[in-house]
Amino acid sequence: MPKSPARTKANPARELVFGDLWEYDPAPETADPKLKPRYDLFINGSFVPPRAGKYFATINPAHETKIADIALADASDVDAACKSAHKAFTNVWGKMPGKERGKYLYRIARLLQDHAREFAIAETLDGGKPIKESRDFDIPMAAAHFFYHAGWADKLEHLAPGRQIAPHGVVGQVIPWNFPLLMLAWKIAPALAVGNCVVLKPAETTSITALKFGEICQEAGLPNGVVTIVSGAGETGAAVIQHPLTTKVAFTGSTEVGKSIMRSLAGTDKKLTMELGGKAANIVFDDAPLDQAVEGIVNGIFFNQGHVCCAGSRLLVQESIAEIVLAKLKRRIAVLRVGDPMDKNTDLGAINSRKQLTKITELVKSGVAEGAEKYDTGCKLPAKGFFFRPTIFTNVSMSHRIAREEIFGPVLSILTFRTPEEAVEKANNTPYGLSAGVWTDKGSRILQMSTLLKAGVVWANTYNKFDPTSPFGGYKESGFGREGGKQGLLDYLSVG
Ligand code: NAD
Numbered sequence: 345m346p347k348s349p350a351r352t353k354a355n356p357a358r359e360l361v362f363g364d365l366w367e368y369d370p371a372p373e374t375a376d377p378k379l380k381p382r383y384d385l386f387i388n389g390s391f392v393p394p395r396a397g398k399y400f401a402t403i404n405p406a407h408e409t410k411i412a413d414i415a416l417a418d419a420s421d422v423d424a425a426c427k428s429a430h431k432a433f434t435n436v437w438g439k440m441p442g443k444e445r446g447k448y449l450y451r452i453a454r455l456l457q458d459h460a461r462e463f464a465i466a467e468t469l470d471g472g473k474p475i476k477e478s479r480d481f482d483i484p485m486a487a488a489h490f491f492y493h494a495g496w497a498d499k500l501e502h503l504a505p506g507r508q509i510a511p512h513g514v515v516g517q518v519i520p521w522n523f524p525l526l527m528l529a530w531k532i533a534p535a536l537a538v539g540n541c542v543v544l545k546p547a548e549t550t551s552i553t554a555l556k557f558g559e560i561c562q563e564a565g566l567p568n569g570v571v572t573i574v575s576g577a578g579e580t581g582a583a584v585i586q587h588p589l590t591t592k593v594a595f596t597g598s599t600e601v602g603k604s605i606m607r608s609l610a611g612t613d614k615k616l617t618m619e620l621g622g623k624a625a626n627i628v629f630d631d632a633p634l635d636q637a638v639e640g641i642v643n644g645i646f647f648n649q650g651h652v653c654c655a656g657s658r659l660l661v662q663e664s665i666a667e668i669v670l671a672k673l674k675r676r677i678a679v680l681r682v683g684d685p686m687d688k689n690t691d692l693g694a695i696n697s698r699k700q701l702t703k704i705t706e707l708v709k710s711g712v713a714e715g716a717e718k719y720d721t722g723c724k725l726p727a728k729g730f731f732f733r734p735t736i737f738t739n740v741s742m743s744h745r746i747a748r749e750e751i752f753g754p755v756l757s758i759l760t761f762r763t764p765e766e767a768v769e770k771a772n773n774t775p776y777g778l779s780a781g782v783w784t785d786k787g788s789r790i791l792q793m794s795t796l797l798k799a800g801v802v803w804a805n806t807y808n809k810f811d812p813t814s815p816f817g818g819y820k821e822s823g824f825g826r827e828g829g830k831q832g833l834l835d836y837l838s839v840g
């Protein structure tokens with residue numbers, strides 16, 4: 345019998361499951377992502393080297409090998425970027441009829457579809473997520489955001505009937521590394537639809553698809569300066585948000601950096617939206633369809649290696665079914681395939697960076713030290729690259745760090761509850777409030793829970809479902825403002 349990767353010394357007694365009997369052949373994605381060895385800044389419609397001539401390497405986290413050099417923009421590059429964006433806003437984009445702006449957005453959406461395979465591979469190489477996720481989720485959803493907002497561009501009078509609306513001008517946008525192109529689409533599509541121009545800074549570990557998006561803007565014939573991409577680290581992001589010409593700032597990232605941005609902008613009249621961290625409760629009641637719930641738990645925490653702001657990282661399960669849910673969950677995660685992100689059969693790819701791997705490892709250690717019980721699948725991990733096994737913790741109490749802090753990795757903390765009131769109390773007992781999940785057979789309970797849970801998004805009998813028409817955003821320390829839908833568009837306008 346082929347050896348079972350999921351059986352280890354640590355876990356010799358695990359019962360045999362279907363996956364043990366079969367080995368998959370490798371199924372690598374092999375198409376050419378058309379990468380360049382060096383990426384310059386996308387300013388005023390062209391790729392230009394950074395003024396100080398500095399570059400940094402971006403690596404493939406699955407192999408720890410360098411992929412390309414990425415331009416490091418300093419304050420003078422950001423200044424040039426903001427000036428070109430402002431010129432484009434004043435002379436072209438801000439004045440253009442919505443119907444014409446919409447045509448460009450449609451063109452971008454279609455070009456993203458045309459280049460979907462290339463973008464999916466680039467995303468997976470640079471960020472470590474499984475190819476099946478970049479191929480089936482990130483890139484199609486990014487295109488969907490452009491299609492949806494293209495449709496709004498000539499219908500803006502329906503956003504706030506009877507009121508005067510106007511774009512802000514130049515919008516400074518800073519995004520994280522977990523959904524690089526998708527977060528770019530969430531930011532750029534609504535901003536452009538209503539007539540703003542944007543200066544966007546991608547995250548330092550995942551700049552490639554943002555810079556490839558510059559090529560899409562060129563191919564779409566987008567007027568120069570409407571979209572500007574300045575790569576770099578935190579300092580570049582700070583220069584974008586501080587620049588006097590960015591009258592609106594949209595940030596997605598950690599609560600810590602979000603707070604420091606808010607402090608630095610206090611007293612200015614810049615408009616702000618913040619999409620920050622989360623520690624979502626995924627709540628399973630005893631009347632839930634358990635096999636479906638287990639799929640939802642797995643998707644909630646292991647999708648994108650758990651690098652998901654709305655990940656269902658706290659499982660709240662009703663005490664009477666806790667044992668059976670745990671048993672089913674262990675069986676299910678034993679067949680998750682962890683490894684080469686470019687393999688089409690891979691479920692969990694690489695952790696995005698060594699820094700993130702260190703953070704996950706440290707928090708998992710704290711869970712053990714504080715007395716929670718750790719279980720992982722024991723699966724074999726690639727010798728090189730940044731990987732982490734699907735991990736679950738039982739005996740977790742609300743005071744443990746693993747129950748309070750965002751781990752942003754494939755680590756689930758399981759807590760139990762007896763009554764719906766206790767579930768709500770525990771779910772809301774967090775500084776965050778981005779999302780939640782409810783699993784139950786009763787419609788009335790879904791409605792009641794979604795009213796009582798302090799979370800921007802509440803999924804019922806499903807998890808991690810997204811749609812451009814549906815506003816997404818947080819309560820409390822998860823941020824403010826919405827992305828998607830009508831609400832998301834309004835955050836890019838001033839309404840008089
Ligand atoms: P991060 O806050 O470290 O970085 C986010 C971005 O901000 C990066 O581009 C970074 O270069 C930039 N940045 C860092 N310091 C800055 C500064 N002082 N001024 C301006 N920009 C600065 O977060 P991360 O580790 O890249 O991403 C993970 C975090 O993002 C998690 O906390 C996650 O929950 C959050 N996130 C939230 C959402 C959401 O929609 N709410 C979506 C995705 C990720």
Ligand code: MN
Nearest residue numbers: 402403470549
């Ligand atoms: Mn990278």
